[in-house]
Amino acid sequence: MQNYVLSKGLISLLAALLLLPVSAFSQELSPREIMDKLEDNRRATSNSALSRMQLSTCKFGVRDGKITCAERPRVKSLESVGKGYGLDLKDTKSVAILLEPAAERGIGMLSFNYDDGARDNESWLYLSALGRVKRIASGSSDDETEPGSLFGSEFTTEDQDTGKLDEYQIKLLEETVEASREVWKIEMIPNQERARKSRYSRTVMYIDKERFIELKVEMYDRYDKEIKRLLGSRVELMNGIWIARSTTIMNLVTNRLSNMAFLEMHTGIEVPDEFLTQRTLTDAAFRETELEKLRAQIN
Amino acid sequence: MSRSRIFVASIAVLYIGIISTAGAQDDVLILDEDVQFDADFGFDDDLFGAAFDEADSPATNFWLDGFTIKISQQFSGQINSHGVDLAPGFSLPRKSELETNRLGINIRYQNSFAAGWLLQASGHAKAYWKDDYEYKANGDSIDTEFRINELFVQRSFDQHSLKLGRQTVVWGETVGNSVLDIINTTEFRDFNIIDIEDARLNQWMLVWDYFGEGSNFSSFINLYPEFNPAAVRGSPFFFEPAFNLSDYDRDGDLLVEVGTQWRKSFEGSDIAFMAAYLYENQLRYEDPLSGVGDAIAEKNDFLLLGFSANRAIGKLLLNFDLAYSHDVLADSFNFPGTASLSNPVNLKKDQIGTSFGFEYAINNDQNVSLGIQAQTLLDEDEGLLPGQSLINDGIFGSWLVRYSNSLRNGDLVISSTLQGDLEANSLLALLGVDYTIDDNWAVNAQIISINSNDDSPLLLFAEDLRLAATITYSF
Numbered sequence: 001m002q003n004y005v006l007s008k009g010l011i012s013l014l015a016a017l018l019l020l021p022v023s024a025f026s027q028e029l030s031p032r033e034i035m036d037k038l039e040d041n042r043r044a045t046s047n048s049a050l051s052r053m054q055l056s057t058c059k060f061g062v063r064d065g066k067i068t069c070a071e072r073p074r075v076k077s078l079e080s081v082g083k084g085y086g087l088d089l090k091d092t093k094s095v096a097i098l099l100e101p102a103a104e105r106g107i108g109m110l111s112f113n114y115d116d117g118a119r120d121n122e123s124w125l126y127l128s129a130l131g132r133v134k135r136i137a138s139g140s141s142d143d144e145t146e147p148g149s150l151f152g153s154e155f156t157t158e159d160q161d162t163g164k165l166d167e168y169q170i171k172l173l174e175e176t177v178e179a180s181r182e183v184w185k186i187e188m189i190p191n192q193e194r195a196r197k198s199r200y201s202r203t204v205m206y207i208d209k210e211r212f213i214e215l216k217v218e219m220y221d222r223y224d225k226e227i228k229r230l231l232g233s234r235v236e237l238m239n240g241i242w243i244a245r246s247t248t249i250m251n252l253v254t255n256r257l258s259n260m261a262f263l264e265m266h267t268g269i270e271v272p273d274e275f276l277t278q279r280t281l282t283d284a285a286f287r288e289t290e291l292e293k294l295r296a297q298i299n
Numbered sequence: 300m301s302r303s304r305i306f307v308a309s310i311a312v313l314y315i316g317i318i319s320t321a322g323a324q325d326d327v328l329i330l331d332e333d334v335q336f337d338a339d340f341g342f343d344d345d346l347f348g349a350a351f352d353e354a355d356s357p358a359t360n361f362w363l364d365g366f367t368i369k370i371s372q373q374f375s376g377q378i379n380s381h382g383v384d385l386a387p388g389f390s391l392p393r394k395s396e397l398e399t400n401r402l403g404i405n406i407r408y409q410n411s412f413a414a415g416w417l418l419q420a421s422g423h424a425k426a427y428w429k430d431d432y433e434y435k436a437n438g439d440s441i442d443t444e445f446r447i448n449e450l451f452v453q454r455s456f457d458q459h460s461l462k463l464g465r466q467t468v469v470w471g472e473t474v475g476n477s478v479l480d481i482i483n484t485t486e487f488r489d490f491n492i493i494d495i496e497d498a499r500l501n502q503w504m505l506v507w508d509y510f511g512e513g514s515n516f517s518s519f520i521n522l523y524p525e526f527n528p529a530a531v532r533g534s535p536f537f538f539e540p541a542f543n544l545s546d547y548d549r550d551g552d553l554l555v556e557v558g559t560q561w562r563k564s565f566e567g568s569d570i571a572f573m574a575a576y577l578y579e580n581q582l583r584y585e586d587p588l589s590g591v592g593d594a595i596a597e598k599n600d601f602l603l604l605g606f607s608a609n610r611a612i613g614k615l616l617l618n619f620d621l622a623y624s625h626d627v628l629a630d631s632f633n634f635p636g637t638a639s640l641s642n643p644v645n646l647k648k649d650q651i652g653t654s655f656g657f658e659y660a661i662n663n664d665q666n667v668s669l670g671i672q673a674q675t676l677l678d679e680d681e682g683l684l685p686g687q688s689l690i691n692d693g694i695f696g697s698w699l700v701r702y703s704n705s706l707r708n709g710d711l712v713i714s715s716t717l718q719g720d721l722e723a724n725s726l727l728a729l730l731g732v733d734y735t736i737d738d739n740w741a742v743n744a745q746i747i748s749i750n751s752n753d754d755s756p757l758l759l760f761a762e763d764l765r766l767a768a769t770i771t772y773s774f
Contacts, residue, residue: 056347056350068346072737073347074710074735100738102738102739102773103741103771103773106367120612120613122566122611128407130469131499135569135616137613137615137658245351246351248347259346261350279510283453284409284411284453285415285416285417285455286415286455288411288417289411289414289415292414
């Protein structure tokens with residue numbers, strides 16, 4: 001099962017790496033155009049990326065009027081390399097290696113994510129205990145299953161999904177202020193077909209007008225009860241791209257939260273095609289050598 | 300209170316203690332499930348700030364970082380006092396008792412010490428405490444054991460990779476009972492080792508991988524083939540043989556195993572062809588000629604040709620393995636953890652076997668898999684004397700079903716395994732719970748039940764009911 005969760009998580013991993021960039025100063029954008037800008041920026045950052053991130057998950061409570069962890073957080077750290085392929089680079093090949101916790105260290109996942117809905121995504125997992133590379137049946141990202149958890153966290157594939165804007169009714173509710181920044185408050189309501197695949201009846205997004213970053217997202221269920229809330233913080237310019245380096249999602253039903261911290265993110269890396277193959281999973285000497293070369297490009 | 304009840308109670312107290320300790324917190328108001336959120340709640344942005352502090356510090360590649368260490372304490376035992384009727388008027392008593400009480404430390408090390416080079420090693424040390432069967436077999440005193448599992452150096456360059464040392468080679472696609480997964484030897488020492496992945500033993504080999512444009516070759520040579528070890532004295536699988544079961548006497552012979560596999564991936568599918576010259580992992584034992592002393596261990600070499608494939612269809616993954624074995628011993632009695640017994644028939648025959656099955660992701664949290672293994676000897680009656688028969692005749696094999704359900708974002712995994720033979724003579728059922736307390740601590744509990752009839756080699760374990768618990772600390 002863990003394998004399946006890992007695969008679903010990884011499929012969306014690259015999308016997750018690309019949280020919102022580019023400065024835009026147009027004042028006359030329609031709600032759809034604002035969302036299109038987000039999509040364009042995500043695609044621009046999806047190609048040839050090397051990142052290191054940390055996922056922390058805990059049950060939360062309140063102390064001194066602030067949300068905080070009620071237990072020691074579970075922490076996973078991982079390193080990921082991705083590259084775009086195909087028409088407009090909409091297909092993605094990626095490799096992710098878990099660095100922590102110790103019990104999961106060395107678990108590797110290779111994923112081919114196809115934009116074409118008719119092609120099933122492909123994933124291979126390497127577990128040292130298994131002693132071999134194993135194909136994982138992950139299915140299409142568009143199948144009618146509930147969204148998968150991202151590496152056992154409260155982030156799901158749906159929370160990180162991109163595209164499919166045609167399947168939403170997009171409406172500007174107001175222009176307001178969030179976290180001392182001017183934002184657009186945009187409501188997205190899925191159409192009937194999309195709603196069947198979604199946990200949410202609507203989402204409300206607070207998008208930084210200058211940096212095109214989601215500072216806050218509220219997610220509602222079919223009874224219009226807020227069930228999740230996402231907060232973006234530590235907004236920084238990384239490699240010429242504005243990014244919320246710390247993103248926290250709170251599950252208001254289970255009272256658990258997860259934080260995704262982008263410790264490093266580098267784009268424009270020249271990733272050799274050979275690296276995005278099964279060899280990277282099984283040949284640790286090759287993998288470490290190639291990773292050193294990728295890191296050397298950053299330096 | 301009986302010893303079994305004390306055993307069960309001890310495990311329960313251990314669990315409660317660990318879980319309550321891990322959950323202890325100060326001054327935090329735990330929210331009700333029906334709490335309504337509004338904008339009044341702030342968020343402590345420094346909550347995860349330490350991660351960035353660490354990221355800002357200069358990265359160091361210290362050689363000690365390559366260590367992964369796991370310490371575990373395990374208890375397991377029989378909890379169903381009963382008797383096994385072996386013959387009219389004779390019942391073998393099976394009393395409730397602790398069977399394992401052991402502390403283990405597993406150490407794994409991986410270090411890419413230079414460009415294209417890698418050193419990997421793993422091993423374990425175990426201490427067997429009071430009431431463990433190895434403690435009893437050691438004259439009621441604490442026993443220890445040390446073993447190197449992996450130890451190899453790897454050199455990768457261009458499209459090649461060479462690995463020299465103690466390592467594993469795994470063939471086949473079917474999970475748990477592939478007819479092709481026979482390169483490495485296995486040791487099923489206890490009933491709480493169900494998965495072949497946990498029972499597999501490494502061997503000293505040179506492995507050469509060639510990564511081509513569209514396909515890969517992987518070849519190995521084993522200059523010191525090993526054999527399945529005999530059952531450990533005192534373990535549930537051990538029974539007193541008529542003669543001592545010794546290891547194979549090489550007597551200066553140079554034994555060699557070689558094999559190669561060609562593997563190619565297509566969209567939605569992987570296929571592989573393989574060929575190998577091997578020794579059967581299970582030795583065959585014959586009575587000593589003098590009638591006293593150790594049993595004589597006999598090896599058998601054979602040729603293996605194989606094919607494996609998988610096909611992913613949405614959330615369904617189909618697996619298929621096919622093996623043709625030339626000159627295997629027809630009378631080999633091969634049951635995990637037991638040794639081959641002498642038999643008047645000693646024939647070499649050809650054998651064809653297949654294992655196939657599927658894995659299906661019911662949803663993101665639930666997974667089910669099925670594997671069926673079936674084998675048959677070709678020309679099985681040829682060479683038999685009147686009145687003789689083979690231990691395995693017709694189609695023989697096993698089946699394996701696994702189900703798992705992941706809860707609490709993977710912190711709690713409930714799994715079950717059912718395993719039986721194709722003749723429906725035996726059934727092994729396992730229910731397991733894995734709970735990850737935090738990044739370091741994890742606990743596991745298992746209930747294992749065995750049922751069999753008189754035709755099964757598991758007859759001695761009929762109506763056995765075992766409970767096992769393990770607590771693990773990893774860092």
